[in-house]
Amino acid sequence: MSHNELQPSELGTKEYWDNTYSAEIENFKEFGDFGEIWFGDGCSSRITRWLEKNNIDKNQxxxxxxxGNGMLLVKLAENEWKDLTGVDYSQNAIELATSIAKSQGVSINYQVWDLLSGEEVFEKEKFMIALDKGTYDAISLSPDDSAQCRRKYIEKVKDILKPNGLLLITSCNWTEEELRTSFCSSGFEVVSLIPAPQFQFGGSSGNKVTSLVFKKTRSDKE
Ligand SMILES: C[S@@+](CC[C@H](N)C(=O)[O-])C[C@H]1O[C@@H](n2cnc3c(N)ncnc32)[C@H](O)[C@@H]1O
Incomplete structure (x- = not known):
């Protein structure tokens, strides 16, 4: 990887997410609050719109x-996507997501899974579309060897995606260029940049959040 490493943070630890979702479960029970929508509802809408505009079959x-709380999958379910699976390494996230899906009357398959565990939970090349909103970011903040964690993540995503399968990844920690560098050197090519609103700060403008669509081009390891 040719880019700089990020400073490790508590957001890169399972303990942080377990505690976060434990509090969010209580908020959901008490107030019906779904919890944090990472990168805002607009970001989820842009992802679902991209899938629809590109005529991806809703049975894929x-x-x-x-x-996390599974709200991106709930949005897809509400838009008639049928075959939906959500995984998270936090049991509390899966508990929250399961309760929310039930409350919304949608059918989503949820499973606890640490993407970096090496555990083979799904058969190879099972999925046509993988979504990631903030998870590669969290993994990149791991206090363990985060470059190694990112490599494992990329290999795992390649493993579970069908040939020509798509990864729609949204990041606030890596630029478009950095994401391209990491994924295109590891068996993916860029299909599309999902445009996000521009922000202005100190006279310069840019995107805070990058959403890129990659296609898996090969299965072999580097
Ligand atoms: C920034 S949150 C985003 C949650 C969700 N994608 C959303 O948009 O609301 C990052 C998520 O990644 C999960 N996560 C981090 N490392 C993981 C790993 N190794 N395996 C599975 N999930 C992980 C965390 O538990 C957390 O739910």
């Missing part, structure tokens, strides 16, 4: 990697 298998 979709997995949300590090699904």
């Amino acid at each position: 298998s979709v997995i949300d990697l590090g699904c």
Whole structure:
């Protein structure tokens, strides 16, 4: 990887997410609050719109990697996507996501899974579409060897995606260029940049959040 490493943070630890979702479960029970929508509802809408505009068949298998409260999958279910799976390494996230899906009357398959564990939970090349909103970011903040964690993540995504399968990844920690560098050197090519609103700060403008669509081009390891 040719880019700089990020400073490790508590957002790169399972303990942080377990505690976060434990509090969010209580908020959901007490107030019906779904919890944090990472990168805002607009970001989820741009992802679902991209899938629809590109005429992706709604029967295709979709997995949300590090699904958290599962609200992106709920949005897809409400838009008639049928084959939806959400995974997260936090049991509390899966408990919250399962309760929310039930409350919304949608059918989503949820499973606890640490993407970096090496555990083979799904058969190879099972999914046509993988979604990631903030999970590669969280993994990149790991206090463990984060470059190694990112490599494992990329290999795992390649493993579970069908040939020509798509990864729609949204990041606030890596630029478009950095994401391209990491994924295009590891068996993916860029299909599309999902345009996000521009922000202005100190006279310069840019995108805070990058959403890129990659296509798996090969299965072999580097
Ligand atoms: C920034 S949150 C985003 C959650 C969700 N994608 C969303 O948009 O609301 C990052 C998520 O990644 C999950 N996560 C981090 N590392 C993981 C790993 N190794 N395996 C599975 N999930 C992981 C965390 O538990 C957390 O739910």
